[in-house]
Amino acid sequence: MPEIEVLDKQTIDKIAAGEVIERPSSVVKELVENSIDAGASMVTVEIKDGGISLIRITDNGCGIDKEQVKIAFLRHSTSKIRSVDDLNSISSLGFRGEALSSIAAVSQVELITKTPRAFSGIRFFIEDGIAGELEEIGAPDGTTFLIRNLFYHTPARKKFLKSAQTEAGYINTLMQHLALSHPDISFQLIINNQPKLRTSGNGSLKDVIYQIYGRDVVKELIEVSFENEIFQMKGFIGKPVVSRGNRNFEHFFVNARYIKSQLLSKCVEDAYKLHLMQHQYPFCVLHLTFQGEMLDVNVHPTKMELRFEQPQLVYDAIVPAIKESLEEQELIIESTPLHPKKDITKPQRRPEPFEEERLKKIRESIREDTPYEPKYPEHSPQRVSFVKEKEPVIFTNTVKSTPSTCETEEKFIQKKIEDYVPQIEDWKEFKQREVKIIGQVFDTYWLLEYEKKLYIMDQHAAHEKVMFETFMKQYRTKDFTTQMISPPVVLNLSMTEADNLKKHMDSFTSLGYEIEPFGEDSYCIRGVPANLYGIDLKALFINLLDELSELGKNSTSDLITEKIASMSCKAAIKGNQKISFEEAKALLNQILELDNPYQCPHGRPTLVTISQYEMDKKFKRIV
Template identity: 50%
Template sequence: MSKIQILDPVTIDKIAAGEVVERPASIVKELSENAIDAGATAVTVEIEEGGISYIRIADNGCGIPKEEVPSAFLRHSTSKIRSVDDLLHIHSLGFRGEALSSIAAVSQVEMITKTQEETFGTRYRISGGKEEDLEETGAKDGTTFIIRQLFYNTPARRKFLKTPMTEASHVSDLMTRMALSHPEISFQFINNHQSRIHTSGNGNLRDVIYHVYGREIASNLLEVRFQAEGIQITGFLGKPIISRGNRNFENYFINGRYVKNHIVSKAIEDAYKDFTMQHKYPFVVLMITMAGEEVDVNVHPAKMEIRFQNQQAVYNAIYEAVDKGLHAEELIPQVELDEPAVPKKVPAAPAPVSTSMSSTPVPSPAVPSREKMENNSPVQASMPKKEAIPPKEERDLDYFMAKMRERVRAYHDRGSQAEVDGQSQIYRQKLQADRIRETAVTARKEQEKAQAGPATETKQLDLFEEKFLDREVKAEYKLIGQVFDTYWMVQFQDNLYIIDQHAAHERVLYERTLKSMKTREYTSQMISPPIILDLGMQEAALLREYMDRFTRIGFEFEEFGQDSFAVRAVPDNLFSIAKKELLMQMLDSLSDEVSRNLSADLIDEKVASMSCKAAVKGKMKLSAAEVDTLIGELLTLKNPYHCPHGRPTIIAMSKRELEKKFKRIV
């Protein structure tokens, strides 16, 4: 057996570097956080080959005095804390004192720094943990780090790095989070001599979001301002229309620090649950501020993981903030139709002008078609004949127009020429009268406007200033009809609303069931044969722990052997749809710590979501009275915009959009 001995400092530093420095992005994170702690207002990050061969990080912070430079690279040397008590009140991003020593242990580091009080700056070079040079040099205020050849002395670690493109993407993601977490600081990211990110540092978070993510996301944001129980939450929520397929767009910062935490993620996703489809995740940028003693950031050397002293309070605050933000506006998606592609028109041969008013078509003179001309060509004679097939939409439109022409032709054939002339004369007279009336109305409006005095301040048009889903507008909307036996069209003011009867009924049943669970006791309905649940030890323990919650809403259980239960009764409104999977889903939802603390509401939500199976389906006939009742109930709901699974219940199309399609306005 080998003897116990103390490792040499170089080996210790390399082991520590394995915890702090995983890839180039780790170095960028540590040094950028140091720049922020130093009071910098501008930070520039430049990399080459994904940061493997070259990283430069420059800031305009306070700098490091010359006599303290060598000490800064010693292990556990820091200016952020002085004693163990300071760990309970950490306000800086860095504090462990491991970053510089770990980086210097696995790369070639050059640092140029200068304080405002010093005349000259200091250049310091260290490679593999060994000091090489310390000298004075000309420099601007602040600190610049140049890191070359990452893991040059640990080839086993270097081979685990990904391609330069992949490593550069990790650095880019990190710089995005840095810019979002501190909009008051100007960040610039340069990759292979090309500027990728450059924020202004004006302190406006929305501007940073626009610069990083673009116009589409920046124009679909909801602002959040919330405070409760010592927790302050500000930032922006993305509307459900810009949800994404992964969690990469969930940006949340605890006291200015970008972290990943399942408590925060779950609170955000649970609040969005009714607004997003399954396997879709929201876009958020949330700044969460709380007392330093309420959060433990000293969990891992990389400082990406944190723990909360009161997890339930954090969950409740974030959930409430997001939930209120999502319900602040009417989230009915506006439909915008793309301009149809206009097919190229082939000029037709001129037809002879007929002096008769008869609508009977006059045959045009025989003109050789292009196809015949091509077939007569000696070059084209041997080639197979190809026929251009128009797209389906164009064929359907041609068929529709042909039928319309036949009907118009038949109508005119039945009428006499005198009737046609009479109708034309009446139409012209009516058109002229309409124009005179419109001119008079316009003149009267102009006169009233002139008499009213100076114009008031122009107000931006808001299509949802009077909301369709307000409680008092029920008598004002007009039910137009149904299309495809599924979608109902409703007119309200200058908007056309299209309602999915299945999604709307799902939402009504869900909230009705959830509300009734909180206001009255359920009656039970016996089932035969009973549902047998064969559970594992953990699932059985959960069921026993929350047995009273299940029985309160109408379930009845009986012990059926070791860790097995017989379900002999279910709530009466779920008699036809209660399945074994329902109870298993409830137990699975209670398996993690956060859900267990919210078990009462979670069980209610699971049961209520099962009631959606009783909703009317598409293609099911509903009368106008039934739909009017359904819409009336929809107007009274807390969240009428989405079904419990995240699909929209209603979409809108404005009158202006329709007029643009018909070229009434340009």
């Protein structure tokens, strides 16, 4: 067995640095938090190459006295606490005294600082843990750190960094969190000489949200304020219309520190449970203030996790407070009449040119196949044949569907077909026979009669299945049809979202999207997959991008299959919507051409059946 030896100081410092400094954003976090603790009202962060080659952080805080400069770079040297008792009443962001020594162990550090009392500033260099001499220079009040060549002599750590753009995205996200946590401080972020973020520091949290997320989010905010004997909560929550596909837009700040908390996420999501679709998460920026003894912040080196002394009391207070705030607001997306009117019919929009052409083909093919008398009573039965036509009929939804009425999306589920429709021995023979269309009930289900059986077809599930198979065939053959849109949809993305879009651009292109840059982190969607009628195209795209950005998700191929099912659900004709006999016939012809016509992509049945025998038993004709 090798002999046990005590490690030298340089090795110890590098190991300690690995616990605190994981990537460039870790450096920015530690130094900006020091600036905030120093009382700065303005903080400027400038980076190059994702912060790997240069990080410059300038503040107008109190500065560091000349006698304290070298001490500041010693491990566990801090001005924030003096004893273990102080850990229970920490009011500063930093307190361990490890940041500067850890940064100096893995980079080349230059410090320029001046206190208001001093006549001149101090410049100090430290590299590889070896300190240089103090030099007096002219400088404004405050502190400037220049961090060069991060991890330059620890290649094992450097090779695990991501691309410069991705690392810059992490820093951008960090600065957004810092700006949201301290609206009274003006923050500026410059990346490769390009300004990316600037806040006014006027103390308005709503202004900071506007500067980060824009007008579309700010106009849908609800202010929240709550206080009891345990804690105080204030901030903003978003209306359901600005929900997203992941938790990246849930922002929690406890005692002005950004944290991730399963407890707080559960509180907010439970309060929204009746207002959001499955797999959607609310937008929120909430500031909570606790007494120090109610929290344990010394849980994780990044201080991004903490423990609550009384978690159940926190849950019991937050959930009703947010529910009450939501109930006080009008959450209807589109205006509706104040007084209901009788016999309200859904207005039909004028078909688009390509839809008009498809409807023309449908009508022509029906006239060729069967003599069609348009003046039949609405309830009269019609006979249709499932013989394959020369030209496939395409069922088109001519009534614009409201996105908010789309049924809740479900995960893929496996169910036995026998639970819904008995398997037919010879499906091809079945398609050759005539089936009587009896009519539509509840504006959702179509009644069909075939060989002493009553079949009930769900028009939404059936149309969703047809569209899913169409989309999947186009995806597999790389033959998606792109529908150009006018005006185009303009997206203002965060740096992280823009980076994710670039990574997955091929996936979007394969789905039929046509996307091009539109300046900085903005992109313009000029084309979308065809057949997406009545869908909020922007919301659908953002939702797909959110899910692609999630780490640990399924493979891109699986995710795209899931989103194709989602697109099919949203684009399909809805329940409670009248369609004509011609459209019902076209839909039947299409679904019966599928290999598996029984279920929609989410597992719901497209057809159910009741035999004449079962009907006779129900009516006691058979004992």
